Every structure is written in C-alpha cells, then in structure tokens.
Amino acid sequence: MVDDARTDGPGTPGPLTLGRWTTDRAAIEPARAAIVDRGVVVSYGELEARATALAHALGEAGHGLGARIATVTGSTADQVVLLFACAKAGAVLVPLSWRLTAGELAAQLRIADPSLLLVEDDHRPVADAALERLGDAASTRIPTTALGAAGAESSVPDALRPVAAAAPRDDDALLMLFTSGTTSAPKAVVLSHANCAWANLSLSRATPLTPDDIVLQVLPQHHVAGWNVQPLLAWWVGACVVLERTFDAGRALALIERHRVTATMGVPTTFRALIQHPDFQARDLSSVRTAVVGGGMLDPRAAEQLARTGIVVRQGYGLTEAAPNVALTRDESDAGTVGRPYPHVDVALLVDGRVEQGAGTGELLVRGPAVFQGYFRDPEATAAASLGPWLRTGDLVARDASGRIRIVDRVKDIVRSGGESIAPIEVELALLEHPAVIDAAVAGVPSERWGEELVAWVVLAEPADDAALHAHLDGRLADFKHPKRFLVVDGIPRTTSGKPLRRALIAAFEAARAEAR
Template sequence: MKTRFTMPDDTSIAYERDFRAPAAEVWRAYTEPEIVRSWLLGPDPETEFPVFPVCEMDMRTGGSFRWVWVDAAGELGIAGEVLEADERHRVTATMGVPTTYRALVQHPDFLACDLSSLKAAIVGGGMLDPRATELLRSHGVPVRQGYGLTEAAPNVSLARDEGDDGTAGRPYPHVDVALLVDGRVQSAPGRGELLVRGPAVFQGYFRDPEATAEARCGSWLRTGDLVERDAAGRIRVVDRMKDIVRSGAESIAPIEVELALLEHPAVAEAAVAGVPSERWGEEVVAWLVLEGVATEEDLRGHLDGRIADFKHPKRFVVVDGIPRTSTGKPLRRALAASLEQQGAVS
C-alpha cells in the first residue's frame, strides 16, 4: 500500500546511504547564487565544478556550474579520468573528500597534468593531510579546507587563504555558528560541540520527530562534532564526539593521529579507532595501507614530536584497504568491531 503525501513546492529531500536507514533530510529551498559563487571564486561566469565523490545539494546555485558525480567507492580507479577531465575542460574549481585528493596526487599522471586553470580545490568530509595539501599546492593547485554536513545543505565554513591553514576556516555568509559547552550555548571562542543555524539548515528528519529533536538545541542544529573556535572565528575540527578515544584519563582524537601518520611517505591510507582495553578502558589502534616499507619502529619514530606520546597507537594493523562510507570517511567502528571479533583486543 502506497502512502501519498504533499509538501510545499520549495521543499527538497535528500537521502543518506550510510548513516540512517531509511533517512532523509528535509529542507525548504534556499539559494543565493551570486553570493556563494563570488565568495568562493570571484565573479567568473565560466566556472565549472567536477564534484566528487558526493556533495549532494552542496551548490544548488544555478548559473554555469557543471556537475560530475563520482562515487567514492570507485575514486581510486578513476583518478586518471578525473585529472584528464580537469585538464581538458579547463575546470576552475573542484570539490572532494580527502581520499579523493589523495588518489589524485598518488596517480602517476598527476605531475604531468596541466591544472593551472584551477582556482580552488575545496575539501570537505574531513581534514586533508599536510602532505597531500603540499603536493597539490606545489603543483599550483590552491587548496581550501571546508566543513559541512548534509543537515546544513551542507556548507558551513571554508578557509579563505593560507592564513586559515589547519582549520576549516570561517562560516559562509548567512551561517551562524556557536559552541555547546557543558549544556550551554556560547558564541565566544572555546572548545565544544559545534552548533549551526541559518536558512539552509534542514527542517528535520523525514517522519522521524525523535531524531529531529535529538539533533536540535533550541534554534540550533547539533553537529555532533567537537571543534575549537579561535578569536578570529576560525573553526578547527577536533573529531566526531562519538569517535573520541577515552584512554585512561586522556581523550584522543583519531583524526589527529591519522593526519600525523599520513605525513609518513610510506603511508597511503590511515584509520584510527579505540578498542577495549582492560588497563586503559580504550586503547588506540591504527589500520594502515602502505605504499612502501615501514616498520613499527619507523612509525613510532615518525610520530615522536608530531603528537604526544600517549596518543601513539598501541598497535599498527597493516591492511589491503580501509572500509569507507560513500563519502570517503573511514568506518572506524567497523574496524574496531572486526578486531574485537577476532579476539585481538587486550
């Protein structure tokens, strides 16, 4: 039996494949084409966007944007095609997740491609590691880190220049942000759960009032991301709050360890998660895909001076590939659960 329902003409629904089943976010349509376009790239009437892997309703701005949709699951295999398309069509801006950009810089044709038309390589879905960032910039590609989530349609913030390096930049026009600290909303600099408010934020989860209520804090959207915000309004993402590893009396952000590991020339991919430990409650484990030789001693020496000793993984697990969502995020809890099932926890 089919159920019919009606919605206003300015409403749209987006379905999530990875995190909710079934899941849909509902928006009232809101676009400011010229503001978004000029804020990103300046007044360029010929801008084209090959977007990969999935940016959903990211740039519903009309105009001359061109979209190319590529699933993250196939990004490594089609990196050469993406590079060729960027060069042939003289693309001026790209959007992608960190794994996508890593696949591009690792491709043997990367250095031979003429990417001089690119004005911005925008990163979302996670922080791009410094090694990949430097490889792109050394080839003349301006890298700009961003932050967003589907429920915010999804753009929230963007780094404007290299002065914002190490952060996800500052909020887009018409986007308000705040921090939830000890149950209180604060607009001052600090560390807490990021809250977002604005006309592009979703109305709620379709036919799921309980989930919608959990995602709200008054007029604010709760992102579930732990961030630090400085006096200039820049946002530095610490990690997903539910992914933070609680080891003894310390809290460890997996993404910090992952980014440090990815600076090692032999590490192609990295994922970090906490697994149960009788002594520590949880301990840090790192899963690595290697493209060269690296011993455990090499890896520990590499991490010395980059991150605190207590953040070093207790174990390194070398794998052929890291399971990821369709948007390229590592499935950390799946990796941890697999290790537990194998009985390899302490």
C-alpha cells in the same frame, strides 16, 4: 515539509524554488553548455525543455507535490534533468547510493516510501533484489522504470497513490538524502528549496563561480555535496558541469586537462587518489583555480603537493543537515583549520550544557536558513539533533578569537585512554605525514588496563614497521597519543562522504581478537 505534502492548489512557484533556475538560464543563453556527461553535451535550452516535459509527465502520472522519486544511479545528466523536473512539479528527489547492498537499499526504500523508483541499467540487479526484500504487498510495491529517454522521459508509470502536481513553495521539500551513518543507523535528511538556495548563496559569497567556469563533479549525486558544493551553484550562474559518473582518478585527471576544468570538489581520499595516480605529474592541471575539500581534513602533505601544481585548496566543513556548507578557509591564515563560517551561517559552542559564543572548545552548534527541516517521519531523531534553534553537529571543535574553527573530532569518537582524551583525527593526520602512509584510520578498542587503547589501521605504499611509525610520531604527538597497535590493511572502509567507518574497523578487530582467544 518534513513528513507529508500539503494539499493546496497549483499556485505560483516560490521565489527561492530551484525550478526557476533552468528557466532563467535557458531564456538568457539556451545554447550554452550546462552539462557534459561522458562526452555528451546538454545545453541549458535542452535541460530546461527536458525538465519541463518530465515535470509535466510526473504530474500527469500522479507523482506531484511532495511525491518522493527515488533513484539508483551514478552521476548522470538524466538525474540532473530529474532534479529540476522535481523542482518544477513539487516532487522530492531521493537519490540512493548504488554502492549499497540489497538489504541496505531495501531499508532506505522502506524509510523513504517513494511513489516511483528510477534505476540506471547497471544497477538494476541490486535494485530488483531490494524490491524483492520489500515484498509484494500493495503498500510496499513501488512502480519502477529506467531514467532518461529510454525510461521516465518516455513514459512515467502511474503512482499507486496519486498526488497532483503544484508549484512548490520555498519551504517545500526538494531533496531527501540519507546520512552516512557513522554513528547510528542512516536517517533521511529533508532539504527544502529554500535550504538549497541559501546554501548556494552562501557558497557564492565565499567561493564564487562565473558563467565561464568549468566544474568537475566527482562527488556522487546521492551525497549532498554532489549538488550543493559547486554543481547547483554552477547551474544557477550558467556555468558548465562535467560529470564523473563514478570516480576514477586517472579519468578525472584526463577530464581536467581535456575540458580545462577551473573548479572541483572532493573528500580527502579523492585528492590523495589524484596525487598518487601515475598521471598526476604528467597532466596539465594549470586551469584549476580552486578546489574545495570536505568530509575530513586534508593532510598538509597532500595540500602542498596540490599547491605545487597551482591548485588552491579550500578546506571546508559541513554536514548533510546543514545542506552542507558551514565553514571554509579563505587564506593562508586559516591553515590547520576549516576556516570561518560562511555568510548567512551562525555558529556557537555547547560547553557543559551552555550555549557560548566566542573562543573556546565545545560541540559545534549551527543555525541559519540552510539548516534542514528535520529527519523524515522521525521527530525523535530531529529533536535529538536540535537544541532550540541550533543544530547539534556532534563535532568537538576549538574556536579562536578570530572565529576560525579547528575540528578536534566527533564527540562520540574521542578515545579515553588512561585518563587522557585522544582525538583520532589528530593521530590520523600525523600518520599521513609519513611518506609510506597513504591512508590511515584510528579508533579506540576496549582495554582492561587503559579503559580504551588506540589502534591504527594503515595503508602503506612501501614497508614501514611499528618502530618506524612510532619514531615518526615522536615529537609530533605525546606518547599517550601513540597507537598501541598498528595494523596494515589494503584499504580503509569509508562512507561515501569519505569518513572512516570506525565502528566497522572496531568490530572486525574485536571479532579477530575473540577468535584468537
């Protein structure tokens, strides 16, 4: 449910509810490793026992059907236990980013309106500061404790507005995840048990896992891909997930070698960080058979470097509202695209207000059983993101006759300069082919002459002047697609899903330009 919980009796869990997964796995192989968290192994039997006990405790404390349980933590086994406990009790997990400021965290807590907040010790200061901003009114007071054995698994604070536990139905909410906010204020995406089950079924058909797989999770658990791109599928089939609490390239490479990791996922910056690390060539990465990349296009140079180690990269495309899996490359014929839709995913194009099938260029539309129920308590935003049964992605794409999808750019990010339309992502990928460029972002800024002009922010491994960068782009891009300015920076601000924060770059540029006048 998008807004508030239903109030019927306990019942029997729906067939697609995720609380069944650990029960089934623990019955088959209780001693098999489910999670490795900083060297500590959690078996399927232990995961089921802890999740069941916590589900009971949540219900007893009034955090039952539809109750929202917020967290501020890195990727931990404790949060995995909590997810499955919520799945059993009918509660909703709301994982919040530990990277947020106190003000940002307070804003998301205000939207989520959780009945309980669980905080990892390292992040208690920012959580406390956020709670102070909410004030002391009874309506905003949130019971708070720690995760894990020292916190909620020992004693759960009572809910201020108790709700009884009940077995969830397939369409009951399981996850509430905040969007990255690249084009607007963050919104709370509600995903049901059925959404997550279908997303993982689709994933299993395109890039399957087996009980013998070892998955390295490097994407954070406050991101949809931290659950629905490999980790949840791994726990469904009985594989093991090695958690990287917060991403560190050197440590991730060591974990791959130590645990003989067979599958992993990340955003383009994740894989570039691995490649650029001094240990990349020295570590044995031969066990990795598949790596899924999303959140943007991985540049061909990086893909080639990974391929030389034997890692087959599968370029994906998705968005939180689609839970997130929409498309994935299957083989070399899909190079330069994000592949074709997953099974159980339908796509179409919105062209001049018309929904069109087949080849063409337009805004990508998505529908299917994994598509979200809506934004929490925000019917206007939900309506704006919908077109009948279709989810509007906001992404401009080109689709060929074989169904392959090439991302042109965000509809709102297209730069219109001198009567021409320019896709920033195309320029970024071209810049990343230069050996000195290790990261890049491109955006349009206001221009009296051109309407908008292109500016590129680049992170360099070695010096490269404007002339060298223009020379590199010659023959790769038409002249009108060349940035008018190159700005060398130490880093590109990005969302947790790896997308460049173009609005922040433009705002900083405009502020500096105004100050210089």
